[in-house]
Amino acid sequence: LTEFTGKVQYQDIVEGVTVREEFDEVTGLARKVIIEDADGRLQPGVIISSGDSAAPTTDRHRYPLPVGANLSVADGTDVFAADIIAKIPRETTKTKDITGGLPRVAELFEARKPKEQAVITEIDGRVEMGGFVKGMRKIVIRADNGETKEYLIPRGKHISVHEGDRVKAGEALMDGSPNPHDYLAVLGDRELQRYLVNEVQEVYRLQGVTINDKHIEIIVRQMLRRVRIEEVGDTEFVVGELVDKFVFQEENERVLSQGKRPATAKPVLLGITKASLSTDSFISAASFQETTRVLTEAAISGKTDDLRGLKENVIVGRLIPAGTGLGNYTRVEVLTPGGEAVKPLDQVLSFDPPPTETPEGDGSVAAAV
Incomplete structure (x- = not known):
């Protein structure tokens, strides 16, 4: 128009x-x-x-x-x-049912680079149309403080902004889907979480499928659970190491309490496959993919699996830490109508060897080593 x-x-x-x-x-x-x-x-x-x-x-x-x-x-x-x-005709060759949208969902959850990637602006400002550089259209974004950013749009692509338009950081300058890694670098992890949830929900809403946001938010949370160390400070981390956000926060709190320098890190977006392989439990990771590599790295580094998750507990045949399998329930004393104490489930299903009586035979019990 x-x-x-x-x-x-x-x-x-x-x-x-x-x-x-x-x-x-x-x-x-x-x-x-x-x-x-x-x-x-x-x-x-x-x-x-x-x-x-x-x-x-x-x-x-x-x-x-x-x-x-x-x-x-x-x-x-x-x-x-x-x-x-x-x-400008839209692509009509794509399947309109749910099977046509599932590749888009897989693309988002695996954090892949979109096939038709859109260029997004890194700063707020006004659009200035530049000339042509190597057959590509140059767009300049000029901020109010004088800062400028230049972007090159491939030839033949539809530019969605015009001369003098005001744009905000993260806004697409052309048709297509932004790279989620670029979105993370420009807008941060909170905005990326909202973007991923909305994009996944859009696929299902088009088919009339209603899904509560919390289910998708749990997956997105796991995808953004790791951070990459940039400066180690006085912590025990290594530059470039991927660590859990909670471990990163605990370590920084420890060094700050001692008056030392904390570490700095940037959030990292991992696809669900890589996120599963980078879990703290090597049993859970080995059961998913790349079993040999996961077990080899665990053996070299001397890892210990604390069996805190559901998957690793199911694999070794223990009660899952959920519901009545939680530790709070194992500490509850249950009595029969006759007043006799019922043996807790964690003792019934324990992998420890049975206790042995002491030589004195006074009825006391000592744990076998």
């Missing part, structure tokens, strides 16, 4: 070079479609200029056209504000 009233002027729209006529079998009409210039020198677009020949150049407004756009106006015609000058 054009935002201004004026006369249409084609720019770099050359028949057979940047535009071709195609026959639409549905409507039975011919249409002009923008194609990619083989040399990369021409950048097709439409200029809306004032009808007054003496109008200054500031009254000329250019609309770049991406590859595949269908022209809706002819050169030299008059248009009014809100008139359609070109239509």
Whole structure:
């Protein structure tokens, strides 16, 4: 849509070079479609200029056209504000049922780089359209404090901002999905968590499936549970090490209480596969993928599995630490109607050897070593 009233002027729209006529079998009409210039020198677009020949150049407004756009106006015609000058068709080849959306869910949960990645701005500011660098369109974002950031948009991509627009950090400058790792670097982990939850929910909402946010939030929490150490300070960490957020906080609290320098770290986004392999339990990780590598690293580093999670307890045949399997329930004394104490479940299912009586035979019990 054009935002201004004026006369249409084609720019770099050359028949057979940047535009071709195609026959639409549905409507039975011919249409002009923008194609990619083989040399990369021409950048097709439409200029809306004032009808007054003496109008200054500031009254000329250019609309770049991406590859595949269908022209809706002819050169030299008059248009009014809100008139359609070109239509950008959406991809219609994708499956519209839930199976078409599941690859998008897998892409989000595995934290992969999107196929059609969008460039996002790192700062707040106003958009300035630059020239062309190596066939790519340069966009400059100028902040209020004078700071500038330059971004290059690939040729043929649809730019979603215009000259003078005000953008906020994290806003996409072109069509596509932002890289979640870039989103994390620009906006932080909280905003990334909201973005991931909303993107996953959007896939299911389109099919009328209602899922409580808490289920997706648990998965996203595990994906952002690790941080990468940047400065070790006086802690026992190593630069570049991936550690749990809670371990990082506890270690910093310990060194701060002693008046020493804490460590600094940045949040890291891990896909669900890598997050599962980086769990503290080597039994749980080995049962998932890369069993040989996980067990080898655990043996080399002398790891100890405290069996705190559900999965590792199920593997070794113990009660899971949930419900009546929690430690609080094992410390409750249960009496029969006759007043006889019932043996706790953790003793019934214990892997420890049975106690042996002392040689004196006075009825006391000593644990066998």
